[in-house]
Amino acid sequence: MNYKLLAERLLPGEYPDPAFYEEKYPARDLPKGAEVTRLAPSPTGFIHLGNLFSATADERLAHCSGGVLYLRIEDTDLKRKVDGAVEAVIKALKYFDIKFDEGAQIGGDETYAPWYQRQRAEMYRAFAKKLIEEGRAYPCFCTEEDLAALREEQTKNKEITGYYGKYAKCRDLTEEEIYKNLDAGKPFVIRLKSLGNPENKFKFHDEIKGDVTVTENDQDVVILKSDGIPTYHFAHAIDDHFMRTTLVIRGEEWLASLPIHIELFHVLGFPLPRYGHHCSLMKQDGETRRKLSKRKDPELALEFYRKEGYFPRAVKVYMLTLLNSNFEEWYLKNPDADLNEFPFKAAKMSRSGALFDLDKLNDISKNELSKLSEGEMAAFLEKWGAEFGTESQKAYFADEEKLLRVLTLCMGVGGKKRRKDFTTASQAMQFIKFFFERPAEHEAYRVTDGDRRAILAGFLRRYDEMDDAQVWFSKVKEIAAENGFAAEMKDYKANPEAYKGSVSDVAEVLRIATTGRANTPDLYTIMQILGDAETRARIQAEI
């Protein structure tokens, strides 16, 4: 068979030879040990926590080693394309501190562009043509029906499904048959002519999983689809070679196709990059657990976390906690360090899939938020509010001086102990709501109506905005005593039957009357912030 002629018929025209591309995309000039990693999403625009998990690993591995992180778009499947998707992905990741050095829509060094696979079509064809010329790839005219029938037969016979060995019908087509099909205008794909033997197994070192057992590939996989666009496998080999990726970090669902990739790199004459297959973030689904999915877990979309107002650093801390088992310990010792100083290692990545734990994230969020100054918190809330806040919430930012006082109180700034009430921005806004809006609803009072009125009226009679906290509280005690409540907690505990309740019950009445709730930070300070008129008005309304 004249492969040269066949190649020309299949992919007519002049294509550059491999040397041209090797020169066009030269090896990167980076320090020793620097990793080049990449994120290569398909442009569906949807991106969830699992993607961030993976992206964080890519980003850390690249930047901890003085290397490069780039963004490549795998748009070889037209059915998946969504407009504006790339921008959406970049924006979502940027919020969580994932910054690309180069890539689609990024700018930066254009040496390795283009970053969209559809724009690299010529290169893929050039290498496919070369493979055909070498007799290592061939046209296949099998239809979808043919393949379905084949699969059915193999399944019935309990054989491995796929296009391989004796089942690879088109592999053995004669020259005459091929040209006959071509003349008849039959559509075709280009398949790899695999030389592997599945009997052969060997060890392969995975940067995350350690040594894994790999079986030689014998599948004649499609490398060029009938529309001339490469499959993932083929594009992966060519792109990661010419973009000079050193470390391919991807989900473990790719481990099964590693043999294909190894053969492809080999047949193309490219050195193999190193690989790290990470486990997927799992979600409990009834009795079992499964990896995060786009269709089933919309609530795990990155957008959800932005909308709820999770603090970016908190999410990053959680990702690092899951990603590197020694991170948590390091962070405990270096609570104020730049997260990027943590020595991130692929080998420290977990080998088993972790369940996503919202409780843990929330705990981290509280801690991170509590470290902010009131000014930083105000800035964070304002930024969140501008995009996701209601109109009434946006109004909180008009009186900045008041907002800062509120935040100082609610965060315990200046005190020996910081408060940790806020998990997210949206929750914080709910928490501080009563400072800016009169409570529409009040939690139930636990004293009788008569006592409530007496307590509130007694307070109004005594309240003086100029009192300091001690004087203020002594007045609350007076009211307690006056109405049959114990002024001192010790007295109440010693003899609970003698009283209707204690100062705490009296304070609770005042608290509910002014804020609508039974649980708040220091009431005295709240009244100071609200001001005399507002405090009195709220209490009067509850008498």
Add this chain to the structure above:
RNA sequence: GGCCUUGUGGUCAAGCGGUUAAGACGGCGCCCUCUCACGGCGCAAUCCCGGGUUCGAUUCCCGGCAAGGUCACCA
């Protein structure tokens, strides 16, 4: 079903031949306290199962079992 991967408390996990089997989250209890939050103290809860190897296995070997992944002209 074949192949690959994984199996330490409810969750994330350290440990890698001898440990009272770390720590964090969550749960529960107590203390602090005008409530809440914070903080402090404490409690419950774990080595998938069965065989070996060994004086001794959570750690090593073999076999089960379970879970996850994968078997496309999708990535």
